Amino acid sequence: MQLPDSDKAFTGAIPELYEQYLVPMIFAPYAADLARRAAALRPARVLELAAGTGALTRELARSLPPQAAIVATDLNPPMLERAQVVGTSRPIAWQVADAMRLPFDDGSFDLVACQFGVMFFPDKAAAFAEARRVLAPGGTLLFNVWDRIEDNHFTHTVCQALAQLFPDAPPDFMMRTPHGYYRQAEIAAHLRQGGFLAAPAVETLPSTSVAASPRIAAMALCQGTPLRADLEARGTDALQHATDCCEQALAQAFGTGSIKGRMQAHVVTVPA
Structure with missing residues (x-):
């Protein structure tokens, strides 16, 4: 399925709101998990795809030894600019790059990692082929994707509220893209098409998303994506009206003050 260009546009006010609200609410727990898995592989050279504002990058910089080289890439310059403002605990290389056409030599990395970015690649198999190309023999591709939207309660509640607000044409970005690539058989097929011969190891990992208030969660999902x-x-x-309606729906579902909700993702590991 061809994704609209707007699905990949993280520009304007989005990078700031994404980093301020969305990263701590849903991305931080999974970034820590991926970094732990990455450290266990002991890579010397790491490429991160779709780094966004650097949630995983920061965890990798903390978890990997100082001698491990990290290159963090993203298609959207504004996202990488925001990531660089936040910074990392040690120097890493930042580079604007398209995951479909990576500007690196064959066999350049021991690990290619991607946090919640694969869903945005227009041609998944082609992107996996590029990851396979830049991996050295014995290297690993490590990434995560969101599970179905029903298992991600804040997002599901927001989508239900928006469907009621706009019944004639409900906004479907969340279902179409972030939560549209969760079927394990489809992922495995695309990996095979991309040249990964081994079966992927897939772990379904539940976690808890936390927001300081329903307003913060509504802002994160409506305005930071x-x-x-x-x-x-x-x-x-x-x-503004949509954000207000989603805030009310979240408050009704999860209460006022600090709120918590279930979230769930698949973590995929596959050797080159």
Whole structure:
């Protein structure tokens, strides 16, 4: 399925809101998990794809030994710029790069890692082929993807609220892209097409998302993701009105004050 260009546009106000609200709410626990798995592999050269604002990058910099070289890439310059402002505990290399056309030599890395970015690649098999190409013999591809939206309660609640608000044309970004690539057979097929001959090891990993308030969760999902573009296109006040409605739905479902909700992802490990 060809994704709209807007699904991959993390620009404008999105990088700041993404880093401030979305990273601690849903990305931080899984970044720590991926970094732990990466450290266990003892790679000397690491390439990160779709690094965003650096949630996984920061964990890798802390978890890997100082001599391990880390190159963090993303398609969107504004996201990498925000990541560099936050910084890492030790120097790493930042580079704008398209995962479909990686600007690295064959066999350059021992580990290619990607946190919640694979879903955004227009051609998954082609992106996996590029990851396979830049991996050295014995290297590993390590990534995670969100499980189905029903197992990610904040996001599911927001989507249900938006479907009620816009019944004639419900916004479907969350279901189409972040939560649209969870079927393990499909992932395995794309990996085979990309040249990975070994069967992937897949672990389904539940966790808990935490937000300081329903307002923060609504802001994170409505305004700190490409869903924002869809909502802004619906009228001058649509983004604010949608955020308000989602806040109310989250408060009704999870209470006021600090809220918690179930989230779930698949973690995929496959040797080159």
